[in-house]
Amino acid sequence: MAKKIALLIGVSEYGESIPPLLSSLHDVEAMERVLKNPNLGNFTQVKKLLNPNSEAMRIAILNLFKNAEKDDLLLFFFSGHGMINDDNHLYLATRNTAKDNFEATAVDGNFIQAQSKNCYSKRQVLILDACYSGAFANGWHTKSIGVDIKKQLGAEGRVVMTSSGATQTSFTQEGATLSLYTQYLVEGIETGAADNDSDGKIHIQELHAYAKTKVQAVKPNMKPDIILDKEGYNILLAYAPKNPEVKYRKLVEQYTQNGELKKVAILVLTEKRKTLGITNAVAEEIEKEVLQPFRRRLVNLQSYKQYFAEEVEQQYPLNEQTLKILKDYRQDVLGLRDEDVASIELEITSSKKAELLQPQQKQQAAKQLELQQEAEALQPQQEQQITKKLRSQEKTEKNKFGYKLKTFEFQTAEISLKSQLLGLVRKPEIKYIPKSGKYFTEDLGNGIFLEMVHILEGTFIMGSPENEEGYNKSQSPQHEVTVPAFFMGKYPITQKQWRIVAALPKININLEPEPSYFQGDNLPVEGVSWYDTKEFCARLSQKTNKAYRLPSEAEWEYACRGGTTTAFYFGKTISPELANYDSQYQGKTTEVGKFPANPFGLHDMCGNVWEWCEDRWHEDYINAPGDGSVWLNNSNNRRVLRGGSWFIPSENCRSSFRFYADAGFVGCNLFSFRVMCGE
Structure with a gap:
């Protein structure tokens, strides 16, 4: 007869230089409670092993797998510190493991793999609630290369569940006795909340999905993972209790939006209490438990906002050391991702930059606001007519000006990940490719030139596939666009180019000759609004008798x-050797042309500075034009920005990533632009 056998190991005490982990023993007790319960896990045998040395732990693991039969269900659970060596092998720390000798005194993941592989049982579940790296202070260096758990512990008939990624720390909530991941594994079984399809059974995938959702509501930076060695392989682990409170909990979770229950949801839930026979006191306690992680996250965001504001007030721009401390605080202490705090940081730095504006710039901002209000009164049809007229002018100007094109040579790059160390490590490999293109130069005066690269007509698929990391719905649906030929600036507009044009006669508004925070002739101009860029194009057009403008988003x-x-235009991933992003270069802009060009010969299209486009912002690409034209058919005053910046994480620098800001917003030291003109 098939048996259900579990080995639960918790290690809370360690050797020299490894901090204690108080939650581990409580984790084991909680797992024992739900697995032994005949109405839940109904396991035949549950063995606990608390604070073992390495020898005792190996013997217990060996016996678990050696004595099992084919139809038995085996569950191995470990709560404690996980460590990796320089060869990227995973070790589970024991009571006699010290930091300096962990390879000799911890249990190697390969040992567990060997025992599991030689086991007759075809149903095996391995749950690791452990930190894999970066968990220890004082000289312990976090590894940036992930442990391939599947290679070390995965094989046919096995499921591996992990509490966090290879470079992440597992957490215990403040005031809680269990580690975060185990807490929600136990909760999912004990309350039945993990029974997603309400069939009365809790399968491994359901349990992991429930725990992962709960964990990330509290610590978004944690990434629990599950590895199934067969597609769709799913083990029945426990039964869900028949409990009306569980049904009510699921309804509360279903109706919760951004950590709150709307009035209409409360009305529905009030009726459900009566139907399910749940008292108000019990219902309110369930609601409190469900909403607590969301509310705690809001508290964490507020805490980060407070500390970030204090640092900006004391020092702006923030130096590299301060940025590192803040990053560690938001990730390791608060469990927040970069994207969770991006809007907070932008709001605070924007406010600080505004304080530093000169009186003339404040007057300019007032003028921009006035223009913004005028622009909002324009009908979209009028703007469409203006744009069509401009494009018509561009087509006729080709013969009029007869651009004299020259050939230029450049290098583009391709990046790929190459496997090393038997496939456990993947390192980026960059290949540089020589290419050539056509361009013309615009003489701005004083020995300063604008280089305009010829972009041939073509058709492409615009937007992001849903499986691309960083995807969001604003980048979809993907759609085919045919773009006429045009010329585009080889670089974002530089500060020396800006100064020359800003000194030209005014068309509509004044231009500040030195708007940039980071100063340098060949640095991109920044701190400019969409209105500023339009004035720049108007003055440049008047000087050159060519129709310069901002590109459409499709162009x-x-x-x-x-x-x-x-x-990315150089491959599926990104590297600091190819672009300036995520504050990799001392938290500031870099000179244009520092990095390899894209295949068309354009530089800095990824990172460095956001670039304004002509289009108004739309929430997605439904009904977007397919001819590359500017998309204006709404009345909002938000304009599109593309390309990412020096401050932004890598996924927001993808070719498909979209952003927006109010047309009058100068974007502190983040917003810039490049110009284009028709063929």
Whole structure:
């Protein structure tokens, strides 16, 4: 007869230089409670092993797998510290494990793999609630290369569940006795909340999905994972209790939005209490438990906002050391991701930059606001007519000006990940490719030139596939766009180019000659609004008798991709050798042209500075034009920005990533632009 056998190991005490982990023993007790319960886990045998040394732990693991039969269900659970060596092997720390000798005194993941592989049982569940790296202070260095758990512990008939990623720390909530992941595994079984399909059974995938959702509501930076060695392989682990309170809990979770229950949801839930026979006191306690993680996250966001504001007030821009401390605080202490706090940081730094504006700039901002209000009164049809007229002018100007094109040579790059150390490590490999293109130069005066690259007509797929990391619905649906030929600036507009044009006669508004926070002739101009860029184009057009303008969003993405279909124009991933992002270069802009060009010969299309486009912002691409034209058919005053910046994480620098800001917003030291003109 098939048996259900579990080995639960918790290690809370360690050798020299490894901090204690108080939650581990409580984790084991909680797992024992639900697994032994005949109405829940109904396990035949549950063995506990608390604070073992390495020898005792190996013997217990060996016996678990050695004595099992084919139809038995085996469950191995470990709560404690996880460690990796320089060869990227995973070790589980024991009572006699010290930091300096852990390879000799901890249990190697390969040992567990060997026992599991030689076991007759075809149903095995391994649950690791452990930190894999970065968990220890004082000289312990976090590894940035992930442990391939599947290679070390996965095989046919096995499921591996992990509490966090290879470079992440597992957490215990403040005031809680259990580690975060185990807490929600136990809760999912004990309350039945993990029974997602309400069939009375809790399968492994359901349990992990429930725990992962709960964990990330509290610590979004944690990434619990599950590895199934067969597609769709799913083990029945426990039964869900028949409890009306569980049904009510699921309804509360279903109706919760951003950590709150709307009035209409409360009305529905009030009626459900009566139907399910639940008292108000019990219902309110369930609601409190469900909403607590969301509310705790809001508290964490507020805490980060407070500390970030204090640092900006004392020092702006923030130096590299301060940025590192803040990053560690938001990730390791608060469990927040970069994208969770991006809007907070932008709001605070924008406010600080505004304080530093000169009186003339404040007057300019007032003028911009006035223009913004005028622009909002324009009908979209009028703007469409203006745009069509401009495009018509561009087509006729080709013969009029007869651009004299020259050839230029450049290097583009392709990046790929190459496997090393028997496939456990993947390191980026960059290949540089020589190419050539056509361009003309615009003489701005004083020995300063604007280089305009010829972009041939073409058709491309605009937007992001749903499986691309960083995807959101604003980048969909993907759609085909045919773009006419045009010329685009080889670089974002530099500060020396800006100064020359800003000194030209005014068309509509004044231009500040030195708007940038980071100063340098060949640094991109920044701190400019959409209205500023339009004035720049108008003055440049008047000087050169050519119709310069901002690119449409479709033209920008077509030019950025350069014929590629990957997330970035140099491949599926990104490297600081190829772009300035995520404060990799001392938290500031870099000179234009520092990095390799894209396949069309354009530089800095990824990172460094956001670039304004002509289009109004739309929430997605439904009904977007397919001819590359500017999309204006709404009345909001938000304009599109593309390309990411020096401050932004890598996924927001993808070719398909979209952002927006109010047309009058100067974007502190983040917003810039490049110009284009028709063929």
